[in-house]
Amino acid sequence: MNTQVPPITGHVLNIQHFCVDDGPGIRTTVFLKGCPLRCVWCHNPESHEAAAEILYRAERCRACGRCAALCERGAHTLTADGGHSYDRTKCIRCGSCVKGCRVEALEQAGERQTVEEVLAEILTDRVFYATSGGGVTVSGGEPTAQAAFTEALLTACRHEGLHTCLESCGWCSAEIMRRLIPCTDLFLLDFKISDDIRHRHYTGVSNRPILENLALLKEHHARVILRCPLIPDVNTDTAHYDGIASVVNKHENIEQIDLEPYHPMGIGKSAALGKEAAYTHTEFLDPAVAERAKEYLERRVSVPVRISGKQ
Amino acid sequence: MNEHVQYLNDIGEPFAAGLLEYPEGPLPMTYCRAYRRYYETCPIVYRAGAPLFPAGITTHPYTAVTADGTETKTYVYPHYAHQYWINWPCLEQKDARAAAIMREYATRFRYAGEWNHSMLNYKRILAEGIDRYEQRLLAKQESDFRTALLDLIEGLRTYHRRALEALPAMGAPEELIDALKHVPFSPAKTAYEAVVALNFCLSLDGWDNVGRLDSILSPYYKGEDMRPWLRCMMLSMQENDRWSITLGPDYSEVTRQALEASVGLARPLTQLRVTDGMPEELWELAAKRILEGGGQPAFYNEKAIQSRLKGRIPHLTEEDALEFSGGGCTETAFAGYTYSGGTDDNINVLEIFEKYMHEQLPHAKTFEEFYENFVTLLHAEQDIQMATINAYWNRRAETCFAPIRTLFVEDCIDRGIGWFQGGARYTFSIHSDSGMPNTVDSLLAIRHLVYEEKRYTPEAFLALLTAEDPAFYAELKTCPAYGAGDARADALVKDLTTRFYEHYRTGKLDLGLGFFPTAHQFTRHVREGAKVGPTPDGRHAGMPEADSLAAVNGKAVKGPTVMLSGAACYEQKDIYGMAVTNLSITRKYSPQVIRALVEGYFALGGTQLQITAVDRNTLLEAREDPDSHRDLIVRVGGYSDYFRNLTDQLKDAVIARTLFE
Numbered sequence: 004m005n006t007q008v009p010p011i012t013g014h015v016l017n018i019q020h021f022c023v024d025d026g027p028g029i030r031t032t033v034f035l036k037g038c039p040l041r042c043v044w045c046h047n048p049e050s051h052e053a054a055a056e057i058l059y060r061a062e063r064c065r066a067c068g069r070c071a072a073l074c075e076r077g078a079h080t081l082t083a084d085g086g087h088s089y090d091r092t093k094c095i096r097c098g099s100c101v102k103g104c105r106v107e108a109l110e111q112a113g114e115r116q117t118v119e120e121v122l123a124e125i126l127t128d129r130v131f132y133a134t135s136g137g138g139v140t141v142s143g144g145e146p147t148a149q150a151a152f153t154e155a156l157l158t159a160c161r162h163e164g165l166h167t168c169l170e171s172c173g174w175c176s177a178e179i180m181r182r183l184i185p186c187t188d189l190f191l192l193d194f195k196i197s198d199d200i201r202h203r204h205y206t207g208v209s210n211r212p213i214l215e216n217l218a219l220l221k222e223h224h225a226r227v228i229l230r231c232p233l234i235p236d237v238n239t240d241t242a243h244y245d246g247i248a249s250v251v252n253k254h255e256n257i258e259q260i261d262l263e264p265y266h267p268m269g270i271g272k273s274a275a276l277g278k279e280a281a282y283t284h285t286e287f288l289d290p291a292v293a294e295r296a297k298e299y300l301e302r303r304v305s306v307p308v309r310i311s312g313k314q
Numbered sequence: 315m316n317e318h319v320q321y322l323n324d325i326g327e328p329f330a331a332g333l334l335e336y337p338e339g340p341l342p343m344t345y346c347r348a349y350r351r352y353y354e355t356c357p358i359v360y361r362a363g364a365p366l367f368p369a370g371i372t373t374h375p376y377t378a379v380t381a382d383g384t385e386t387k388t389y390v391y392p393h394y395a396h397q398y399w400i401n402w403p404c405l406e407q408k409d410a411r412a413a414a415i416m417r418e419y420a421t422r423f424r425y426a427g428e429w430n431h432s433m434l435n436y437k438r439i440l441a442e443g444i445d446r447y448e449q450r451l452l453a454k455q456e457s458d459f460r461t462a463l464l465d466l467i468e469g470l471r472t473y474h475r476r477a478l479e480a481l482p483a484m485g486a487p488e489e490l491i492d493a494l495k496h497v498p499f500s501p502a503k504t505a506y507e508a509v510v511a512l513n514f515c516l517s518l519d520g521w522d523n524v525g526r527l528d529s530i531l532s533p534y535y536k537g538e539d540m541r542p543w544l545r546c547m548m549l550s551m552q553e554n555d556r557w558s559i560t561l562g563p564d565y566s567e568v569t570r571q572a573l574e575a576s577v578g579l580a581r582p583l584t585q586l587r588v589t590d591g592m593p594e595e596l597w598e599l600a601a602k603r604i605l606e607g608g609g610q611p612a613f614y615n616e617k618a619i620q621s622r623l624k625g626r627i628p629h630l631t632e633e634d635a636l637e638f639s640g641g642g643c644t645e646t647a648f649a650g651y652t653y654s655g656g657t658d659d660n661i662n663v664l665e666i667f668e669k670y671m672h673e674q675l676p677h678a679k680t681f682e683e684f685y686e687n688f689v690t691l692l693h694a695e696q697d698i699q700m701a702t703i704n705a706y707w708n709r710r711a712e713t714c715f716a717p718i719r720t721l722f723v724e725d726c727i728d729r730g731i732g733w734f735q736g737g738a739r740y741t742f743s744i745h746s747d748s749g750m751p752n753t754v755d756s757l758l759a760i761r762h763l764v765y766e767e768k769r770y771t772p773e774a775f776l777a778l779l780t781a782e783d784p785a786f787y788a789e790l791k792t793c794p795a796y797g798a799g800d801a802r803a804d805a806l807v808k809d810l811t812t813r814f815y816e817h818y819r820t821g822k823l824d825l826g827l828g829f830f831p832t833a834h835q836f837t838r839h840v841r842e843g844a845k846v847g848p849t850p851d852g853r854h855a856g857m858p859e860a861d862s863l864a865a866v867n868g869k870a871v872k873g874p875t876v877m878l879s880g881a882a883c884y885e886q887k888d889i890y891g892m893a894v895t896n897l898s899i900t901r902k903y904s905p906q907v908i909r910a911l912v913e914g915y916f917a918l919g920g921t922q923l924q925i926t927a928v929d930r931n932t933l934l935e936a937r938e939d940p941d942s943h944r945d946l947i948v949r950v951g952g953y954s955d956y957f958r959n960l961t962d963q964l965k966d967a968v969i970a971r972t973l974f975e
């Protein structure tokens with residue numbers, strides 16, 4: 004009888020080396036797939052669903068037909084005028100066609116990987132974690148949505164002596180959060196909108212569970228950096244800033260605020276996914292808005308306020 | 315005075331006339347006399363108010379006077395590497411007879427082979443003064459060698475006296491004139507005198523390289539602000555298009571001042587030797603300078619360099635090893651004790667590969683066979699390269715003499731042997747190679763497409779490559795590449811570079827220790843790339859080769875840390891002349907991040923790292939041709955993506971912000 008437990012696998016979107024904005028030092032950030040929220044401004048729409056997704060960049064396609072030959076569902080067809088059409092309704096996202104495309108017009112977002120596989124890739128940068136005081140950040144999507152994998156990965160990193168961060172929207176059960184506390188050195192927790200009605204409107208869920216998890220983290224003396232996206236027309240108002248300040252002042256375990264100015268770089272991805280972008284601001288957030296938010300907050304909290312992307 | 319000398323003097327070519335005073339040699343005399351004549355007649359180059367003399371351009375054609383008293387440009391003049399330089403077309407135009415005379419001379423006396431660099435023993439010059447060199451010579455038995463160098467010193471004395479006479483009327487500050495009354499003939503007593511002497515003697519060597527600037531000056535330093543003086547010297551180095559200074563590992567206040575003095579200058583190139591104990595303050599200064607662009611200073615792994623050089627040179631003493639410096643761009647030398655080429659010759663690995671591929675790919679049954687035969691061919695080409703350099707060196711020793719370097723580089727005087735003749739304490743050839751990373755990626759593409767996936771027959775592969783078929787090129791760009799986190803790819807780099815560089819240990823250099831390869835390009839990768847047709851690394855015909863030993867531009871798709879881990883697989887233990895690694899960064903990183911990259915790479919065994927902040931132009935280029943910068947990642951808080959994946963509108967938005975706020 005085979006008594007071996009099958010290895011835990013996760014839906015991994017991307018493993019990104021040399022991240023300097025996701026916690027201290029030089030880090031490798033593991034982006035997992037799947038997110039229970041649907042923030043309208045999301046710049047990683049390919050992370051929404053847990054399963055793999057297929058990105059198709061028509062501008063790169065050379066209409067060679069290799070994908071059509073590989074797809075058993077007939078989702079790819081060459082058109083009479085020598086073009087190529089991709090019918091997503093027929094696609095079951097098996098990924099076969101992607102391997103046939105030689106010019107990167109097709110890309111698969113998300114792949115099942117074992118903890119060992121992910122860890123091996125993480126460890127290639129070990130020396131740089133040591134010289135920078137960095138480590139690993141597990142992010143998403145939403146990593147708590149794959150709690151077992153996240154827990155196993157963070158624990159494995161800990162065993163290797165690596166510093167661990169968990170970047171989360173905080174929208175998960177208390178039980179999951181409790182399991183992740185012991186294997187996480189530092190939480191990077193999102194706080195997007197103070198007003199719950201607006202929160203529901205723009206993200207699809209209530210912020211109540213997030214606040215409850217913040218309280219739980221406080222109870223366990225877990226270290227937290229609060230990450231606050233600044234989204235034009237959504238949350239760049241002083242009422243929200245007051246909300247941030249009030250949360251921070253209630254939780255002495257929050258040691259820093261990271262303001263994350265909106266940028267429009269996710270927009271192209273929606274098109275490649277065959278989705279419509281709900282939020283179509285094509286401008287970067289005016290840097291002055293971020294500076295004003297920083298100043299406003301600095302007068303109301305006693306922890307450092309940083310603007311992400313600035314060193 | 316022979317007729318030619320008279321004639322050349324009359325038309326205003328005094329240095330050329332000097333070369334002809336001993337038309338049959340002896341070798342030291344023909345060159346030393348020319349230098350003497352040069353110093354007796356050359357212009358006094360000085361900018362009113364400058365703290366040092368000379369200040370300005372001293373190395374190019376200069377102005378001399380003809381027999382009838384008119385001013386004329388000289389087209390035969392001293393040259394730091396070749397010893398004399400003739401601008402043939404201009405000389406021909408100025409005076410056909412003079413050109414004919416010089417052509418005849420040059421059949422007997424001339425420099426053979428490629429380039430070289432040096433550093434004089436500035437520490438000794440400052441401490442003892444040139445008078446003491448004269449005494450050392452006088453204590454030696456009479457010889458042509460001794461006579462020639464004494465003649466040179468006479469010239470230097472005249473030059474020094476002429477400067478002292480001219481400077482007061484040229485707006486020189488009194489303190490400069492006072493200092494010049496002592497130095498460089500007597501020992502320097504103050505920090506200022508030390509810099510004045512250093513600057514004076516550096517100009518005698520054509521401003522080539524200083525060596526360890528901080529170590530040279532720190533014995534004299536007593537809290538002065540030396541930055542304006544250092545700046546003046548560096549400016550002259552830049553104006554004369556000369557090379558390098560080295561700093562550390564004895565970090566001092568002078569190190570800091572030297573780094574600050576060179577802000578905004580393209581030259582000298584600054585080599586910072588890094589130890590575990592380098593002060594935080596220097597890291598910050600260095601990082602600040604890097605973020606200004608220009609890639610200065612470059613970082614050097616002290617521990618690795620020292621242990622490798624000691625392993626290679628059995629008689630290298632601790633004390634001399636400490637004088638490690640870079641001449642030219644970065645060619646290894648022990649300041650004050652070395653004659654090295656720099657660079658003697660280049661082997662274009664990619665060019666050799668291209669020819670081999672077209673001839674042999676259709677015949678190789680397996681990738682292993684294809685690869686092994688290539689390595690064998692490469693070794694044969696290296697043997698030819700070494701034999702060629704050796705022959706050049708021997709010829710050079712017979713036909714060229716370096717007056718200033720023989721006088722001021724140890725142990726030429728003590729041994730009574732000229733610099734080109736092997737008199738320096740450490741003599742070795744530094745030569746370069748180019749196109750290695752492109753060759754590795756080409757091998758990887760062939761292995762992948764022809765032998766493993768079998769997508770193409772060798773013939774079809776070569777046909778599509780030759781045609782530079784766009785779809786085929788798009789495919790080449792997705793093949794495994796070195797420096798992108800592919801363990802098999804990095805293993806191939808390791809194997810090829812280990813076997814390539816080890817082979818140089820087998821060569822014999824009659825005049826010295828042997829062959830010290832460098833993996834450094836300066837601008838050679840452009841020139842060499844122009845000779846090579848399309849190659850399977852995705853390079854188009856005539857395009858540049860890789861600009862350092864690191865991943866081919868655009869291929870390090872997993873970012874700097876992975877690229878550096880790959881570069882550490884490029885075997886550097888036998889690259890004694892200097893293994894250069896370039897890294898581009900695309901935004902302002904904190905000094906801590908810069909430091910962590912350097913220290914991480916060095917912990918992996920990397921030798922040297924030069925970090926360049928990418929400028930707007932690169933981004934503009936990437937917008938025009940996304941595939942030329944496949945590795946360009948846009949990183950904004952919590953998000954990053956390849957620049958090439960952005961829509962055009964977003965690319966513009968990113969460029970507008972330049973990512974460097």
Ligand code: SF4
Nearest residue numbers: 064065067068070104
């Ligand atoms: S394989 Fe790629 S290039 Fe060929 S038709 Fe499909 S998407 Fe287009």
Ligand code: SF4
Nearest residue numbers: 074094095097098100
């Ligand atoms: S992912 Fe699978 S089902 Fe979808 S188009 Fe590709 S081959 Fe067909």
